[in-house]
Amino acid sequence: MIGQLEVFVAVARYGTVGRAAETLNLTQPAATWRLQALERDLGTQLFTRTARGMRLSESGRATLPYAERAVRATHEMRAAIAAAARGAAGRLQIGCAPAIGVYMLPEALVQFRARQPDVSVAVRTGHSEEILSLVLSGDVRVGLVRNLRHADISSRLLAEDDLVLAAHPGHPFARRSGVTAAEVREEGLILFDRTSSFYEMTQALFARAGILPRIAMEMDSVEGAKMMVAKGLGIAILPAMAISRELADARLVRLPIDDAPAIRRQVYAIWRTDEPLTAISEEFLACFEGGRS
Structure with missing residues (x-):
């Protein structure tokens, strides 16, 4: 459906199927098929075909603002997914022991914020066993604790x-x-x-x-x-x-x-084995390790 809406919005903007197909990197027959499929799905004719091009029908004018919002939201969604995949946006949830939070974490977060200014950060503090529980429950994604072992947890030495x-x-x-x-x-x-x-x-x-x-x-x-x-x-x-x-x-x-x-x-990073570290978490741990070197 979103591909059909993209063609509809492009035809409304440029007035011809050929120009719309060009901007969307489609063949003209493919663009025509998508537009016709959308009209069949909606049960209405969206354009009036004229010798000079395509003109929005009454139904088309009513449909256009909704289609534009849907296309825009889809593009924003794709951009957000891509940014999260490369660690450029999102939320970092950390749990750590109090001393780590006071004496080690700030320097790491200075470096992390410089690299990822759009990522929001949430920090929970508690003793190592409490942080382990938060990681297991999914309340935080990464814990910074002393060496703890658990069947469902992966760990990595960060600092001493x-x-x-x-x-x-x-x-x-x-x-x-x-x-x-x-x-x-x-x-x-x-x-x-x-x-x-x-x-x-x-x-x-x-x-x-x-x-x-x-x-x-x-x-x-x-x-x-x-x-x-x-x-x-x-x-x-x-x-x-x-x-x-x-x-x-x-x-x-x-x-x-x-x-x-x-x-x-020793200070270890811990995370759930069934939830591998995200790009954001990996970036943060690299900053933490860099701040201790």
Whole structure:
């Protein structure tokens, strides 16, 4: 039907079947057949044939605005489909852990927006298990989480980040080249968010050393713990990505724990295996990886 309407609109515009066929890259017999088929379908004659060309009938004039809207909508639909296929338009739905959303995601989105200004972005945050549920339910298309395994999920390693001991420049530890796990225990730690993987990894570090850390203060976020350290209220094991600016500005110092292994957290992209990544999602992940290189 849309091909027939395109011929009808073109004939109305140019006044002859021959000119309409030329603009639509059709043969004249093919254009004539489509126009006649449309008239049969509608049960009316759309044009009056004259020696000078084709003139709209009363039925044709009544039909034309609807046909023009249908043709225009079809062209817009095709353009939108093509744009979505090449990642030039659409909607990007992301789910990520809070720290990733604050410290990693913004730079990736700056790059992504520069490449795809017409794509709208929606971000949901939650712990990795919550993001997994959102991906499985289809509420988000891509999740940025720690390493999780699920039979219905595909994943890809995107980035790695260290957990590091941070202290205020005025803290006694700041004058040291390194400290021991036992010294950290005696000092007491500012911990954050018992439900996060960061908390689990911090506990595991001391468990491997056979030490139970002493908790000096608890916060509910990385940002809160960082602010307490920056005010000189204690020390904390924090994601390196969260304190990069403070380290550069000498507002915090980073200290190795000499007798403890380095803690590295990996960030993965996850998506439903039965819903392969779209061009838009692939473009975003490329920006995320580029922002970490």
